[in-house]
Amino acid sequence: MNPPPLVTTAASPWQPARRAARMNPSVIREILKVTERPGIISLAGGLPSPDSFPIDAMREATTRVLRDAPREALQYAASEGYAPLREWVADQMASHGMRVSAAQVLITTGSQQGLDLVGKVLIDPGSRVAVEAPTYLGALQAFAPYEPEVVTVPCDDDGPLPEALHVAKGSRFLYMLPNFQNPSGRCMSEARRAALVRSARAIDLPIVEDNPYGDLWFDTAPPPPLASRWAEGTVYLGSFSKVLAPGLRLGYVIAPPELYPKLLQAKQAADLHTPGFNQRVVHEVIRDGFLREHVPTIRARYQAQRDAMRAALEAHMPSGCHWRVPSGGMFFWVTLPAGIDATALLPRAVELGMAYVPGAAFFAAEPQHNTLRLSFVTVAPVQIARGVELLAQALKSAE
Numbered sequence: 001m002n003p004p005p006l007v008t009t010a011a012s013p014w015q016p017a018r019r020a021a022r023m024n025p026s027v028i029r030e031i032l033k034v035t036e037r038p039g040i041i042s043l044a045g046g047l048p049s050p051d052s053f054p055i056d057a058m059r060e061a062t063t064r065v066l067r068d069a070p071r072e073a074l075q076y077a078a079s080e081g082y083a084p085l086r087e088w089v090a091d092q093m094a095s096h097g098m099r100v101s102a103a104q105v106l107i108t109t110g111s112q113q114g115l116d117l118v119g120k121v122l123i124d125p126g127s128r129v130a131v132e133a134p135t136y137l138g139a140l141q142a143f144a145p146y147e148p149e150v151v152t153v154p155c156d157d158d159g160p161l162p163e164a165l166h167v168a169k170g171s172r173f174l175y176m177l178p179n180f181q182n183p184s185g186r187c188m189s190e191a192r193r194a195a196l197v198r199s200a201r202a203i204d205l206p207i208v209e210d211n212p213y214g215d216l217w218f219d220t221a222p223p224p225p226l227a228s229r230w231a232e233g234t235v236y237l238g239s240f241s242k243v244l245a246p247g248l249r250l251g252y253v254i255a256p257p258e259l260y261p262k263l264l265q266a267k268q269a270a271d272l273h274t275p276g277f278n279q280r281v282v283h284e285v286i287r288d289g290f291l292r293e294h295v296p297t298i299r300a301r302y303q304a305q306r307d308a309m310r311a312a313l314e315a316h317m318p319s320g321c322h323w324r325v326p327s328g329g330m331f332f333w334v335t336l337p338a339g340i341d342a343t344a345l346l347p348r349a350v351e352l353g354m355a356y357v358p359g360a361a362f363f364a365a366e367p368q369h370n371t372l373r374l375s376f377v378t379v380a381p382v383q384i385a386r387g388v389e390l391l392a393q394a395l396k397s398a399e
């Protein structure tokens, strides 16, 4: 696809780069602006619940860091990240079946930066990148400026079809979200993971595995990461955004040793390093097992909200609508009857007092217009029920 023509005016001395023409505002952020109107029940956001933020623990850790190592914490620091935090991440991976050395861990400014660095290091203009359908919009945004040709791998409810992976042959990598995917909420079975990695290895297709939601499971932990099956062929991205707080902007990349130096150089050029102060505070919070107590409280909170949304969908949605009940994460993915366009329906839903994200934005190609994403984590159960009822009303008025 050719990039749209650059918009320049005679009065402007600025000539944007070709890659700038490929940058688009996030559809979701644009929708969120509309839904910030008071009185709207927004099931559109992708934000974690602020009620889950460990404010006291953060306050105490901040005080300790400023008391014990203020000069170091406020100084420039290593691009790789704060060594004890890198060690912590490497140790943590062992519980996911991955043998990782701290030397493979690069601390990033959110996992979103990890996606950008991966794009910068691995994508040439016109090279192919394979994604799921649907996939995380922020990854499509991160890769777009590097001008890939995006290939969509056919998927079912369990993720990409291993027997269809040949469509991705020759791609620089396959971008995957095996756990409680954003937006679809799906979690890949162990059998599918094994088959997919087998197929990827057979065609030398490396994997970029993004896992911000894996700890937010409700009943049982998801199967081990793809990276545990093919360490040298997988770059793994993790994040503290959903288990602590996204405002910290703290994530990490675990890369095979031959790729690490290039990612590190790209990171240096991007921002020298992720704030050392934040890294030390987070390490201070989590070093003695804090997450073992804290994460189950988030799971319990989100599970109750998931149940509220499930009940509301069952009670109110008209026939012909389908959804999968997510076993973790933050989202329901709803399929409307064929022929109903969720983008066209949104203004009516907002008029009635609720908002969602139309699903089309999450497809790199051939969008399914009759899909939408609902978040269940930031809105109280009564509001969830009311929001879903209003969605059902909007749908009935469209029929």
Ligand SMILES: Cc1ncc(COP(=O)(O)O)c(C=O)c1O
Pocket (backbone or CB within 6 Å): 046, 109, 110, 111, 112, 113, 136, 138, 177, 182, 210, 212, 238, 239, 240, 241, 246, 249, 250, 251
């Ligand atoms: C799938 C996925 N990857 C990456 C990110 C970015 O997370 P962060 O940069 O906060 O770590 C998000 C944020 O919602 C996400 O949903």
